Structures are given as structure tokens and as C-alpha cells.
Amino acid sequence: MNDLSPLHAVLSARAPTLVEAGGAGQRRGCPLSELRDRLRRSGLRPTRQRLSLGWLLFGKGDRHLTAEMLYDEAMRAKVPVSLATVYNTLHQFTQAGLLRQLALDGSKAYFDTNPSEHHHFFLEEEGQVLDMPDCGITVDALPEPPAGMEIAGVEVIVRLRRRD
Numbered sequence: 001m002n003d004l005s006p007l008h009a010v011l012s013a014r015a016p017t018l019v020e021a022g023g024a025g026q027r028r029g030c031p032l033s034e035l036r037d038r039l040r041r042s043g044l045r046p047t048r049q050r051l052s053l054g055w056l057l058f059g060k061g062d063r064h065l066t067a068e069m070l071y072d073e074a075m076r077a078k079v080p081v082s083l084a085t086v087y088n089t090l091h092q093f094t095q096a097g098l099l100r101q102l103a104l105d106g107s108k109a110y111f112d113t114n115p116s117e118h119h120h121f122f123l124e125e126e127g128q129v130l131d132m133p134d135c136g137i138t139v140d141a142l143p144e145p146p147a148g149m150e151i152a153g154v155e156v157i158v159r160l161r162r163r164d
């Protein structure tokens with residue numbers, strides 16, 4: 001049995017544009033082989049589960065999700081994984097620098113598919129995370145770091161609630 005069949009269905013549905021972009025018979029431009037290369041470059045063996053979950057994670061642009069959200073997507077896409085595997089994979093991807101874990105909510109870990117430094121809005125009641133526009137904030141009056149240390153990054157979370 002081929003566990004990746006839903007994935008291949010998605011890939012073949014997108015094939016016409018890929019062929020136009022990459023030329024007939026070329027592997028270049030195929031999102032799945034790009035993902036495989038990306039995992040290898042990050043020091044992760046491209047196992048079937050990592051490819052399936054990576055495909056779900058990175059195939060839809062920048063977004064923020066919890067292990068439970070990814071697990072639900074995997075179930076809908078008929079990817080045979082356990083919630084524990086989803087957790088482990090998210091943490092492995094984070095350690096490899098492919099994801100960034102966001103400290104938004106003590107009870108749930110959110111993962112960002114855009115690992116570069118940027119700021120967030122967090123709608124607490126709904127658990128919704130939004131990227132702040134580039135011009136959204138300037139942080140220019142930071143305190144001096146303790147002796148022997150330097151600031152490695154600044155992450156701003158602006159918490160939102162709906163107005164009544």
C-alpha cells in the first residue's frame with residue numbers, strides 16, 4: 001500500500017502548471033522534491049511521515065498552527081499518523097529551523113511556518129494568530145542587555161479581543 005496516495009493526488013492535480021514551469025520530465029519545480037531537498041538540507045531524513053506532514057504544513061503559505069490543528073488536517077488528508085508523531089515532527093522541524101515555535105499561550109504550542117523574525121497579533125478567545133504587517137511596530141527603545149549578553153531577537157505579541 002502506498003500511504004502517500006492522497007499526496008500524489010494533490011500533486012497530479014497541480015501538475016500542469018508544474019510541467020509548464022519546470023519543463024517536461026524535470027524534477028525541478030516539483031514541490032515534493034523541493035520539500036525532500038529542504039528536509040535533507042536541514043539535516044532531517046525525508047521519511048514518508050515527514051514528507052506528508054511537511055507537505056500539509058508548507059503547502060499553503062505562511063501560517064500558524066497547533067499540533068492538534070495539523071493532526072486534524074492529516075486525518076482529513078488520510079495521512080496515517082498519530083498525534084504523538086505530529087508533536088514529534090513539529091518539534092524536529094522546529095529544531096531544524098524550518099518552523100518557529102511561538103510563545104502565545106501557555107496551554108498550547110503554536111508553530112509558525114515562517115521561521116524568520118516577525119511579530120504577531122493574537123486573538124486569545126479564538127486562538128487565532130495573525131502576522132503583523134511589516135510596518136506594524138517599531139521597537140527602538142530596548143533596555144541594555146545584562147553584561148556579557150546581546151539581544152538575539154525581539155518578538156512582539158499584541159493580544160486582541162473583539163469589541164462588544
Ligand SMILES: [Zn+2]
Binds near residue numbers: 064112114131
Ligand atoms: Zn507568523
